[in-house]
Amino acid sequence: MFSLPAPSRSKSLRRQFSADSYVALPGLISPAGLVTLKGEARRLEADAARRDFRMPCMADSPRHMTTLGGHKIAHASPLITALYEDRDLMRLLSLFLGETVVAVHDPVERHVLNVLHRPGDTHGAHTDDYPLALVLFLEAPSHPADGGLLEFHPGRQDLDALDAPGTRRMHHLPGDGYLLRSDLTAHRVTPLGRPGPRRTVLNFAYTTPGRQGATTSSASLLYN
Numbered sequence: 001m002f003s004l005p006a007p008s009r010s011k012s013l014r015r016q017f018s019a020d021s022y023v024a025l026p027g028l029i030s031p032a033g034l035v036t037l038k039g040e041a042r043r044l045e046a047d048a049a050r051r052d053f054r055m056p057c058m059a060d061s062p063r064h065m066t067t068l069g070g071h072k073i074a075h076a077s078p079l080i081t082a083l084y085e086d087r088d089l090m091r092l093l094s095l096f097l098g099e100t101v102v103a104v105h106d107p108v109e110r111h112v113l114n115v116l117h118r119p120g121d122t123h124g125a126h127t128d129d130y131p132l133a134l135v136l137f138l139e140a141p142s143h144p145a146d147g148g149l150l151e152f153h154p155g156r157q158d159l160d161a162l163d164a165p166g167t168r169r170m171h172h173l174p175g176d177g178y179l180l181r182s183d184l185t186a187h188r189v190t191p192l193g194r195p196g197p198r199r200t201v202l203n204f205a206y207t208t209p210g211r212q213g214a215t216t217s218s219a220s221l222l223y224n
Helices: 007-020 031-045 070-076 078-084 087-097 159-163 218-223
Strands: 022-025 049-055 061-068 111-116 122-126 132-139 150-152 168-170 177-181 187-189 199-207
Touching: 007 022, 007 087, 022 168, 031 061, 031 070, 031 078, 031 111, 031 132, 031 199, 049 122, 049 218, 061 218, 070 078, 070 111, 078 111, 078 199, 087 132, 087 177, 111 122, 122 159, 150 177
Parallel strands: none
Antiparallel strands: 022 177, 049 061, 061 111, 061 122, 111 199, 122 187, 132 177, 132 199, 150 168, 150 187
């Protein structure tokens, strides 16, 4: 299902992650895996909930998206649960972080489905409860002008940093992934600009031993 980077690339990717708190993983999902996961996501989306509100614990940043929490995914999709727990994947993430990476205990936040599918849909400014977010793209706008881009500011946790010089904007394609040091890095997803394009991602949250438990109410508000 995953096409993990070759060992020869791991050291350079680790250095990039250490410097930027972000590393792109193009083609992380195999072509056959992408077909399977996209079908799985479309099936799960039937049980997802529409969210349109401002997140009070994240400076009232907007949430216009359709979501499904990990507790429901675990019940409906053994495949996604197995991928989340993939040992080779977690060993790679441990290499990037420089610490042992383990699964998040919280069943709601450990793996979630996020869908942007209407003009203006956005996942507004935030940081995450846990250190690592591995984001897997199942659908994505083909052109950056259509929105759905990751914005983040390396080395800055304050949400105001996203409007300051130094903010980066990244475009990803279906089958791509990226890893973000998401607890210490302000980030958001830019709004979709027109009807048609969709941004469907699985977000896998990981943590380190001894660091379990949410630090904010954001996941509960977005996925429960």
